[in-house]
Amino acid sequence: MSRIGKKPINIPKGVTVSLAGDTVTVKGPKGELSKDIVAGIRLETAGDQILVQSEKEGKQEGAYRGLVRALVANMVEGVTNGFERVLEVNGVGYRAEVKGSALNLSLGYSHPIEYALPKGISAEVEKQTKIFVRGIDKELVGATAAKIRSFRKPEPYKGKGVKYAEERILRKAGKAGKK
Numbered sequence: 001m002s003r004i005g006k007k008p009i010n011i012p013k014g015v016t017v018s019l020a021g022d023t024v025t026v027k028g029p030k031g032e033l034s035k036d037i038v039a040g041i042r043l044e045t046a047g048d049q050i051l052v053q054s055e056k057e058g059k060q061e062g063a064y065r066g067l068v069r070a071l072v073a074n075m076v077e078g079v080t081n082g083f084e085r086v087l088e089v090n091g092v093g094y095r096a097e098v099k100g101s102a103l104n105l106s107l108g109y110s111h112p113i114e115y116a117l118p119k120g121i122s123a124e125v126e127k128q129t130k131i132f133v134r135g136i137d138k139e140l141v142g143a144t145a146a147k148i149r150s151f152r153k154p155e156p157y158k159g160k161g162v163k164y165a166e167e168r169i170l171r172k173a174g175k176a177g178k179k
Contacts (some may be wrong), residue, residue: 005065008049009073012080017050017072019043024072028079031120031136035071038064043072050076078136085145087131091160094152095128103131107152107162115151118144130165 011017015028024043025034037043041064044051052069054061077083089096089107097104103123105113117123121144124132131148135141145164154161156172163169 003066005052005054005062005069007069008046008051009069009076011045011048011050011076015076015080017043017045017076019045024075026072026075026079028076030079030082033075033079033137035075037068037071041065041068043068074138078138082134082136083138083141085133085141086165087133087145087148087162088165089129089131089162090154091152091158094160094162096125096131097128098123098125103148105148105151105162108160109152113151115148131162 012028015026018025018027022036022039023034024037025032040055040061042053042055044053050072052065052072054065089105091108093106094108095106101117103115103117103125105115107113118140120137121133121135121140124134126132133141133145133148135144149162149164152161154163154167154169156170157174159169159171
């Protein structure tokens with residue numbers, strides 16, 4: 001039995017949750033999200049809380065119950081507060097800027113990289129080296145940040161590249177030289 005799946009999800013004021021078959025839709029001040037849930041799992045609304053129930057009891061059903069509870073809780077959090085990932089650009093001449101709905105990156109290649117941001121994702125650049133990726137869908141924010149990071153992953157010798165703000169790069173020693 002999933003301990004996470006047993007916890008109720010609190011619905012803040014200004015957020016509406018509607019269930020239609022196997023689809024849950026969450027509307028809030030920042031936008032609207034909808035997701036299909038796993039068969040065998042049902043959601044019940046009781047006042048200002050959502051309860052996740054499974055039709056059968058078992059290890060797999062408990063895992064699905066915890067998964068659905070986490071996904072719905074992230075949807076509620078996203079439409080109320082939104083999500084954000086912060087990326088840092090390190091390296092001489094490496095910089096980023098936002099033009100419209102595209103992110104332009106100069107990462108030491110012979111050409112600049114122009115990345116079109118997905119719908120529902122916004123980016124903001126501070127001092128040409130800090131990128132803020134924001135949106136209401138946690139999965140899409142994380143995937144977009146991972147894609148931006150993949151253009152130039154941080155290398156272990158000088159730490160040049162694009163990294164998450166909270167990421168710590170394990171540094172390697174360079175050449176030892178002659179003996």
